Amino acid sequence: MKQIRESVIAGMWYPGQKNVLKNVLEGLLDRAPDNRIENIRALISPHAGYAYSGGVAAAGYKQLKGKDYKKIIILAPSHQHPFNGISAGDYTHYRTPLGDVPVSTETRSLIKESSIFSNTPQAHFKEHSLEIQLPFLQVVLDDFSIIPLVFGLIGLDEARKVADLITGCMDDKTLLVVSTDLSHYHGYDEAIKLDKDCITSILLLDSENTFKRELCGKYPVLAALESAKKMNWTPKLLEYKNSGDVTGDKTQGVVGYASIAFTGEIK
Template structure:
């Protein structure tokens, strides 16, 4: 976001005395608009309404035009559907023509039972010593007034907060969230907080006790600013990975104007045991601008972490296993032999479940290709068909499979459980929690990641050797596994192959 106000644009030719006088005036003004929050909070009877500052620029100024725009965005938004109740959202704050469709992807899924929304966003134009709460009676948009919660006045009596009315007066990062909330919720109040310095963990620890099932926390931010399309996507991928995997050590690499707000939400998620899920990502090159200088936008949901079973949810029947193996082989043969069609099994509930899977090819006992999908992003039958062809023809370690090799190939399938985050204090704690021959492991650190299937324990039964090799495979230092900042997820696999049915 470009800064709209610059205190350093002094007129040329002013004398030293005049410059000094002006600086004194600026300091006086700064002190005037920054007040102790506890003092401001004493006047809870204030009926000041903050008027809309960016209506007509960031979103339509007319009531019906705005309502229609928001409803159209909510209708047309796509992205991942979140089944759990959304407790927190990372949401963009650019003009609706640019980021509205991404914001809508998250807001269309919030619970109608929400009564309090804690809005945390960056102060783009004014420096702040700490988090600032705007102590007005309400925020106004063309859709009406949104009242401040009494929680705002209660929080503002705490020493961590200040009140800087001038910072809130023209700031758009919180205001642009309101029309979406006004359309989605019938009766709610807000706690408007601006940040651009301070300790996000300390702020999170103050807010967390007040967050119950009727509350929603929104962290307002855009991502990288004014890079080429390809560069922006690369940078934003780092940022999104850090946000969704709770990788606080990688947040310094994240380019986001609302980084402090997002880190506050990430720490709240840590305290409340929430998981993060990416709903949608786009940049202005995808929505309403050119691709030379783009701005990135993401919608990320935070939801209650589910305690998952320690074993696979269900077991495939022998009939299902044979059908999947035949699907995998026919998918490969269809690419190599004339007249061969892919033999897709009859639909069934278990084969149509969204599951991750890997397809492994061996030739005379040696690896000949292995590619898969860890996350459950598509039905199992689609996963097997796609990855069978990928393992045969797109594994970068091998040349594409030929028709002459078909008779020498054995196919093995690994059907995966949903990965679970593994929290650990140090390397010894991690080793204690790992279960050889049971756990597949996903390791990630910043832009680097790698995985070993449970079968790899057969070649690397020692836990330290297993983890060191996994680090090296992903381009990380061999000792990265000892650092709790390295993200570890584990999963299980149901493994079967053609040899099992001969």
């Protein structure tokens, strides 16, 4: 029986009407850079409303157009419900205005056997950081399923255990998507400095240094970095902006956004 997770941000964080949403996404993708790269295994993508971070997200998702990924493992931080560990949820489908996205329940069941996972389905109820990735995926890919993982608090050792699980699921038709924004509500110049330091740590695959940086998806990113080290993937920055760059208002506190791809072979 279907257990559908209804959208909680359609009409607010992105358009709630199918045709309007599709047009917005296609416009963002059309305006994104065309520098194609191959063998993408993972993608870090922001999770603000599309009016703010959609352009940066599009720089990554444009790389996926025409690709044949069938299974998407999504790592997203919990903003609404504090807990320890990771929740894989109980839904069979996630709904957006573009349709229902099926969950790969078989793969999820295998992953949930690990002691790292917490029976915390409420972490998925109102979480935007995972849902915000889905419409982009629906526009650039065909016939895919997801493994939706919402992260509470974990440590570096646990991130390494998650990486073991993730890399064990990887093949040429599997993609890892990691949802995070960068620094929050600093002045424009300070935000650029903080975000540069954070991005540098990520590009160096430096988990210890990244752990000290300001990013709301810290724990999902740590799991991705540990996965990249195990698989010998190479990170590449595709786009960076903050909300001040997007709105033109650099007098208020801003939020940083980055799109980073990880490329390499499947061992």
